[in-house]
Amino acid sequence: MPTETLDRIMKIAERPPIVMVKGAGSWLWDRAGTRYLDFVQGWAVNCLGHSPRVVLDALAAQGAQLMNCSPAYYNEPMAKLATRLAEASGLDQVFLCNSGAEANEGAKPGWGTLFEPKVPGFRRVPLGDLAAVARAIDERTVAVMLEPIQGEAGVFEAGDDFLRELRALTRSHDMLLILDEIQTGIGRTGRLFGYQHAGIDPDIMTLGKGLGAGVPLAALLASAGASCFEHGDQGGTFNGNPLMAAVGCAVMEAVDRKEFLETVAANGSYLAERLRALSANLGHGEVRGRGLLLALELRGLDAKRVASTALDHGLLINAPRPDSLRFMPALNVSLDEIDQMMALLRASLAWR
Ligand SMILES: Cc1ncc(COP(=O)(O)O)c(C=O)c1O
CATH class of the missing domain: 3.40.640.10 (Type I PLP-dependent aspartate aminotransferase-like (Major domain))
Structure with missing residues (x-):
């Protein structure tokens, strides 16, 4: 698709120059074939991941x-x-x-x-x-x-x-x-x-x-x-x-099933623990939230910039405030995907 086509779209939001074409579970692909681990999920919309x-x-x-x-x-x-x-x-x-x-x-x-x-x-x-x-x-x-x-x-x-x-x-x-x-x-x-x-x-x-x-x-x-x-x-x-x-x-x-909701709570606690450990290790701030709606307070880094670096590393996270990153993965995200996210996040935070 020529770039002129994107120019026909009203500029209501700042968007990176990539075009998403496919989603499955916790993953998204752009037109160039790059794969992203999606911890935004349409702004907490895709509760069962992409195309469940x-x-x-x-x-x-x-x-x-x-x-x-x-x-x-x-x-x-x-x-x-x-x-x-x-x-x-x-x-x-x-x-x-x-x-x-x-x-x-x-x-x-x-x-x-x-x-x-x-x-x-x-x-x-x-x-x-x-x-x-x-x-x-x-x-x-x-x-x-x-x-x-x-x-x-x-x-x-x-x-x-x-x-x-x-x-x-x-x-x-x-x-x-x-x-x-x-x-x-x-x-x-x-x-x-x-x-x-x-x-x-x-x-x-x-x-x-x-x-x-x-x-x-x-x-x-x-x-x-x-x-x-x-x-x-x-x-x-x-x-x-x-x-x-x-x-x-x-x-x-x-x-609306007991086991499903218990898993969300357990995986949310796991993600929060991992974020807390990373934050303590790198000198960042508190982890806020509950279940799979979490935020990490950053110290000395601009959250928007970190989110943009994360995108370059193949991770989608969002920055609701200049000092906070937000995590809202699919509710059926796996522990392995959480671990992969933590590795990409660590790399994104280390980048200067
Ligand atoms: C708590 C809350 N209320 C309302 C809205 C508005 O929802 P919508 O964008 O579907 O109109 C949002 C969207 O982010 C929200 O987070």
């Missing part, structure tokens, strides 16, 4: 049966996935959509319509500061929304105690607790949903990324009391389409 068999099978079977009947009609995979997600979470109703942003948007109007202004009405407070949350509450406050682990911000845990305290605080004020589990949900932290570590129940939760394992699928889940959409409040051409919903069902079937 269960997703291919679900796409083929559902594609042959029914791809799209419009959101004007119910379809079977839509009902099946909604039921499975509701039962797994203890929440009551589910709205299926295509992206995390859309799911989060749907988490707001329920209360935004009661209390204007709608979406802009957020007050931000420091993560983990319960007193700051309490101070920010006034008679117009109807909900608290957060990620159990802030992903894009650099992998900062809210902490189980803080989540429990927030749950108690929001209950005592008759407010909703809304969890954005788009990055932490679907097994990423070693439990199906991140909040389960804290033993709490949210009123509303959003899911995305891993739910579709590589296809665009997201969900908004709400308790009966918070599920207040009426006809016309939300919608979209592809919402709840059978093809994506069938993939969501296959993903839940694969991930």
